[in-house]
Amino acid sequence: MKKTGSSDKGLHTLTIHHASELLKSRKISSRELIESIFSRIDKTEKKIKAYVTITSDEAIKTSEEADRILHDSRFTIHDSRLLLGIPLAIKDNICIDGIRATCSSKILENFIPPYDSTVTKRLKDAGYILLGKTNMDEFAMGSSTENSAFGHTRNPWDLDRIPGGSSGGSAAAVASDECIAALGSDTGGSIRQPAACCGVVGLKPTYGRVSRYGLVAFASSLDQIGTITKDVEDSAILMNIIGGHDPLDSTSADIPLPDFRKALNKDIKGLRVGIPEEYFIEGMDKEVEQAIREAIKVIEGLGAKAVKISLPHTGYAVATYYILATSEASSNLARYDGVKYGFRTEKNNDLLDMYMKTRNQGFGNEVKRRIMLGTYALSSGYYEAYYRKAQQVRTLIKKDFEDAFKGIDVIVTPTSPTPAFRIGEKVEDPLQMYLSDIFTISVNLAGVPAISIPCGFSSINLPIGLQLIGRHFDEETILKVAYAYEQSTEWHKRKPDL
Amino acid sequence: MAKITKKEVEHVSRLARLELSDEEKETFTKQLNNILTYVEKLNELDTKDVEPTSHVLQIQNIFKEDEIRESLPRERALSNAPDRTDEFYRVPKIIE
Numbered sequence: 001m002k003k004t005g006s007s008d009k010g011l012h013t014l015t016i017h018h019a020s021e022l023l024k025s026r027k028i029s030s031r032e033l034i035e036s037i038f039s040r041i042d043k044t045e046k047k048i049k050a051y052v053t054i055t056s057d058e059a060i061k062t063s064e065e066a067d068r069i070l071h072d073s074r075f076t077i078h079d080s081r082l083l084l085g086i087p088l089a090i091k092d093n094i095c096i097d098g099i100r101a102t103c104s105s106k107i108l109e110n111f112i113p114p115y116d117s118t119v120t121k122r123l124k125d126a127g128y129i130l131l132g133k134t135n136m137d138e139f140a141m142g143s144s145t146e147n148s149a150f151g152h153t154r155n156p157w158d159l160d161r162i163p164g165g166s167s168g169g170s171a172a173a174v175a176s177d178e179c180i181a182a183l184g185s186d187t188g189g190s191i192r193q194p195a196a197c198c199g200v201v202g203l204k205p206t207y208g209r210v211s212r213y214g215l216v217a218f219a220s221s222l223d224q225i226g227t228i229t230k231d232v233e234d235s236a237i238l239m240n241i242i243g244g245h246d247p248l249d250s251t252s253a254d255i256p257l258p259d260f261r262k263a264l265n266k267d268i269k270g271l272r273v274g275i276p277e278e279y280f281i282e283g284m285d286k287e288v289e290q291a292i293r294e295a296i297k298v299i300e301g302l303g304a305k306a307v308k309i310s311l312p313h314t315g316y317a318v319a320t321y322y323i324l325a326t327s328e329a330s331s332n333l334a335r336y337d338g339v340k341y342g343f344r345t346e347k348n349n350d351l352l353d354m355y356m357k358t359r360n361q362g363f364g365n366e367v368k369r370r371i372m373l374g375t376y377a378l379s380s381g382y383y384e385a386y387y388r389k390a391q392q393v394r395t396l397i398k399k400d401f402e403d404a405f406k407g408i409d410v411i412v413t414p415t416s417p418t419p420a421f422r423i424g425e426k427v428e429d430p431l432q433m434y435l436s437d438i439f440t441i442s443v444n445l446a447g448v449p450a451i452s453i454p455c456g457f458s459s460i461n462l463p464i465g466l467q468l469i470g471r472h473f474d475e476e477t478i479l480k481v482a483y484a485y486e487q488s489t490e491w492h493k494r495k496p497d498l
Numbered sequence: 499m500a501k502i503t504k505k506e507v508e509h510v511s512r513l514a515r516l517e518l519s520d521e522e523k524e525t526f527t528k529q530l531n532n533i534l535t536y537v538e539k540l541n542e543l544d545t546k547d548v549e550p551t552s553h554v555l556q557i558q559n560i561f562k563e564d565e566i567r568e569s570l571p572r573e574r575a576l577s578n579a580p581d582r583t584d585e586f587y588r589v590p591k592i593i594e
Contacts (some may be wrong), residue, residue: 001515339580354589359516376502380512389545391551393540395548430533
């Protein structure tokens with residue numbers, strides 16, 4: 001394990017709960033905390049490139065305001081602002097009033113949102129400090145953060161490797177202590193897979209649990225905002241803040257939000273843990289498989305009962321996803337036409353010419369490819385064969401989970417079939433890239449919640465992630481099991497050598 | 499057999515309002531064929547009586563009261579426009 005810099009107190013390595021404790025008891029100031037983060041960013045960001053935009057001046061100003069509140073004689077440790085003075089990073093597809101949101105796309109290079117997303121509005125009400133916006137695969141399409149118009153983000157554990165994607169910037173920023181925690185979004189694994197690749201905790205909540213208002217749409221029936229954190233407790237803290245019904249998102253669920261922090265006790269005795277045979281496939285990385293099997297033993301050791309289960313349609317998830325997600329994307333991305341906002345090409349013969357050229361020059365390769373695939377799948381003559389067929393298979397995949405959850409409480413799988421791969425390794429072959437999401441995609445199709453937590457390292461010191469999947473709106477159980485596992489292991493305490 | 503021809507790729511690119519270079523057309527024809535061949539595996543499943551899922555939550559249309567509420571001020575709505583004139587977005591001439 002690597003010791004943090006000796007010149008400062010290493011405040012950048014803190015978790016939300018620990019930092020909050022120190023701030024509220026006035027052992028540290030928010031200004032000190034933010035300065036520690038910025039000196040860390042100065043040291044490591046050149047290597048990692050986690051951020052698209054860094055909002056230093058605003059952040060320092062906000063930290064001074066936070067310090068004034070924290071040092072006011074009327075301030076008590078029971079203050080409800082759970083993030084007072086805590087600096088977070090936000091994925092660049094989440095809108096914040098007045099702060100550029102690019103989605104790592106040239107087409108939105110200069111887009112300044114005129115309103116706040118619900119999640120960042122709630123974070124602001126809780127007192128957070130915005131550090132900046134993190135890099136991602138363009139419009140969240142990708143598994144490696146290589147599809148960004150603003151350069152690659154690198155894996156803090158091995159700079160020649162991808163950090164995962166599409167929330168690769170957020171995961172790398174958390175893993176390298178360039179922030180205290182971050183938000184990401186997950187359409188097919190985009191929070192969990194980068195969390196696994198970077199050795200941090202990533203939670204994709206149930207579809208509808210967190211408002212999507214102000215999240216730039218990719219595939220609206222699958223997109224969900226979630227958290228990337230240094231430990232499970234931080235994940236629960238952020239969920240308490242960002243979760244819950246929002247009238248501005250008509251797909252957000254109007255059901256009560258539990259106190260997720262209360263779910264964090266280590267007692268998982270008697271809990272039934274399902275191990276799906278379809279997730280232990282041939283060609284899977286041996287070290288990943290071994291780490292997962294070890295993790296299952298640890299969970300059993302805590303009193304849970306492991307049960308073999310089957311999710312028979314797992315093998316069809318990637319095909320289903322790439323029809324549905326691209327179809328929805330082709331419709332959602334029709335709005336980028338060079339008229340209302342974003343990039344517009346210079347010389348145009350007429351309106352149609354402007355649309356065609358603006359979109360050709362504004363979008364990157366993967367986005368174009370998906371718009372093409374989705375437009376094709378929805379086009380006359382192919383709709384039934386592709387789109388409708390995929391919707392039907394989605395029903396079967398969803399039913400797999402409903403059937404499985406009749407006999408168990410939580411499902412345990414690997415998050416990704418391999419640790420982080422090399423930059424450039426899969427760019428030439430989109431299908432191979434898609435298959436790296438094989439273990440995360442079903443979860444989005446079924447709409448259930450899932451969390452990835454660190455569960456080991458490969459022989460060349462790359463993190464391995466364990467995925468826990470729960471019932472609809474039962475984030476509490478996966479958080480509980482994740483917490484129990486984390487508290488009895490040391491993996492989450494390891495830091496990359498930067 | 500090819501699932502999608504270069505000609506179809508050209509047709510789809512027009513539907514998508516997405517100009518493609520000749521090189522892109524070639525690459526996408528090849529790559530889309532690979533992906534569509536992979537997607538063929540969905541046909542192994544009999545889905546004759548299976549209802550399609552468009553959305554995982556059982557939700558109905560959500561209605562709001564027809565009340566006047568604050569909305570985005572015009573100046574802010576126009577603030578990102580690549581080209582504008584007064585209170586309008588400006589685009590290339592549409593009508594001859």
